[in-house]
Amino acid sequence: MSKLKESLEQGKFTITGEIGPPKGYDLSHCWEKEVSYVRDRVVAINVTDNQSSVMRISSWAVCTKLAQDGLEPILQITCRDRNRLAIQGDILGAYVHGIRNILALTGDHNTAGDHPESMPVFDLDSVSLLMAISGLIKGKDLAGEELESMPDEIFPGAIVTPGADPMEMQLIKMERKIEAGAKFFQTQAIYDPKIFENFMKEAEKFKVPVLCGVVIIKSAGMANYMNNFVPGVVVPDEMITPLKEASKEDRPHKSVELMANFIKDVKPMCQGLHIMAMGWERYVPELLDMCEL
Amino acid sequence: MVVNVPKPAEELIELLSDYSSLFIVACGGCPIGCDSGGEPRINELTELLQKNKKVIGNTMIDFLCNKVLVGSKLRYKVEQLETADAMLVVSCGIGVQATAAMVDLPAVPANDTLSSQGMQGLWPSNERCAGCGTCYLGLTGGICPITSCSKSLLNGMCGGQHDGLCEVEEKRDCGWYLIYKRLKELGKLENLKKIPKLRDYRKQDVSDKERNTTRWALEKAVIYEAPGQTEGEKEE
Numbered sequence: 001m002s003k004l005k006e007s008l009e010q011g012k013f014t015i016t017g018e019i020g021p022p023k024g025y026d027l028s029h030c031w032e033k034e035v036s037y038v039r040d041r042v043v044a045i046n047v048t049d050n051q052s053s054v055m056r057i058s059s060w061a062v063c064t065k066l067a068q069d070g071l072e073p074i075l076q077i078t079c080r081d082r083n084r085l086a087i088q089g090d091i092l093g094a095y096v097h098g099i100r101n102i103l104a105l106t107g108d109h110n111t112a113g114d115h116p117e118s119m120p121v122f123d124l125d126s127v128s129l130l131m132a133i134s135g136l137i138k139g140k141d142l143a144g145e146e147l148e149s150m151p152d153e154i155f156p157g158a159i160v161t162p163g164a165d166p167m168e169m170q171l172i173k174m175e176r177k178i179e180a181g182a183k184f185f186q187t188q189a190i191y192d193p194k195i196f197e198n199f200m201k202e203a204e205k206f207k208v209p210v211l212c213g214v215v216i217i218k219s220a221g222m223a224n225y226m227n228n229f230v231p232g233v234v235v236p237d238e239m240i241t242p243l244k245e246a247s248k249e250d251r252p253h254k255s256v257e258l259m260a261n262f263i264k265d266v267k268p269m270c271q272g273l274h275i276m277a278m279g280w281e282r283y284v285p286e287l288l289d290m291c292e293l
Numbered sequence: 294m295v296v297n298v299p300k301p302a303e304e305l306i307e308l309l310s311d312y313s314s315l316f317i318v319a320c321g322g323c324p325i326g327c328d329s330g331g332e333p334r335i336n337e338l339t340e341l342l343q344k345n346k347k348v349i350g351n352t353m354i355d356f357l358c359n360k361v362l363v364g365s366k367l368r369y370k371v372e373q374l375e376t377a378d379a380m381l382v383v384s385c386g387i388g389v390q391a392t393a394a395m396v397d398l399p400a401v402p403a404n405d406t407l408s409s410q411g412m413q414g415l416w417p418s419n420e421r422c423a424g425c426g427t428c429y430l431g432l433t434g435g436i437c438p439i440t441s442c443s444k445s446l447l448n449g450m451c452g453g454q455h456d457g458l459c460e461v462e463e464k465r466d467c468g469w470y471l472i473y474k475r476l477k478e479l480g481k482l483e484n485l486k487k488i489p490k491l492r493d494y495r496k497q498d499v500s501d502k503e504r505n506t507t508r509w510a511l512e513k514a515v516i517y518e519a520p521g522q523t524e525g526e527k528e529e
Contacts, residue, residue: 080444106451109443109461120444127448128490142491161452169473172485173449180490188452231455 002100002155003072004044007272008184008209014272015293016074016186016211017284018046021057027065035071037281041288044072044101046186046274050081053113060094067098074157075099078107083123084142088132095151103157103186104129104177127173127180130156134181157184160210161232162199163192171202178206186274189215189226191235193265200269209271216259216280216287219251220244256283260290267291295323295358295385296499297404299334300428302341308401308431311481312378315342316370317351318392318400320384322358329404330383338381338403349373357388358420364395374398386422386430386437393435394420399479401431407499426496432484434475441468447488449473 007014017038022030038045045066049059063073075094077087091102106126110118124132132142139150158177164170174185185203190196190213203210217223220243223235239258246254263273273293277284300308309315317335324330331353339348350373354366367374374380379399382389385406393400408424421440429438429447439445443461450469453460457470476482 106444106446108453111443111461122444122446123492123494125444125446125448125451131490159452164452164454165456166470166473168477168482169450169469172482176448176485231453231460 005155017042046074064097074101080107130180158182161188164232187213211272211274314347316377320357357384390420400435402428
């Protein structure tokens, strides 16, 4: 059974982490600098799928390595690169290697990454991918054909952007994802507890666990980048100013402190956290210690 | 020519289930060549729909892909349009989009568009039809999710939407943002629940029969049945 599902069903405050696979096959850096810091602090670890449309080692292969290492992987699947035959085959392939959790995403467009000339597939999208997974769980593929064996322990999830505008459309899509089979949500990064509170007020009615997305802001420059280029993400000035004022040596500590304050605010509103450390995995233990998590 | 074929009657009736009074707008271009438009189709649709709806009237406009022409001709029909719940548009996807853009009424496609062979009508504006063979315009406020969304998504906007714009290109509109806004204006947001979740790529294929018969029909219309020519004149 999925350990992520177990943790959420038991009502535990559930923390997940995330790693981005390298552009190569050597995973030693990934394990030494990313996995090692978070492995004892999270219930499960997401592995991104050609993140930002940049070609990397496949998500399912890294998830398999995590599973072999006794860790709980969350396989991210995007719809950009494969059609419905390939994706369904990959889901069964992942299952045989012990992968139980899948996060369904539409995926960034090809033009965002390093192969902008490639064919955008998008045969499925986040919603129809969830439909496909739900079908496989019940022993039927998207064409309605019966499977010889059912991957009935798959625990499917999806993402939601609490700061999205228009919020109404975001909630409509969230509901569509739930109807298609999403059993948990991880959110896009968020920094304003008020925005998260407003979102959760609307999303509570769905009764599906929400893990609040945390990306540690490393500098004022990164905050400005996110404000300008990451849709639905707003870093408030109250977070940017202290980072600007902190000395270079103090900055990581200040960042962690600011995020810890945010986490303390949102903890009562949601069912867990999804921490995307993006190279700052070494600060995750300190962050969680500060939050007593 | 933009090849378009009649939507199956059952699908059309389902698409029109929310509306009780309709105005038919038909294109006088490609659908005539495809045997999916013109007076015969207007009469056939009127007969089909009059069983349980009111068909307020109809008009045929030379090329619905010419938005300015559509706007200027429909201006004479304002009184009739004001009493209609929706327009039933007999044309390719471009014509449906053009009509929807000119009139504040839901525009429902009577046809599915398959492909564009050779000349594609006038097409002077920003609407695009991919010939997907499953026209979604009746549910999406007359804005095409296949051509206005860079990922051709069917289930709403992706996470790349920001300030109503697409992630792919600076200043490009997010098609799903436009659809959302339009449906909200029309009070039809519940349409989002009715859109099929999966595409059927078989439908965009143009069979050998369609390729040949449509071309033949157009040639026949142009060469042998030119306006003003009588049967007698033809024989001479």
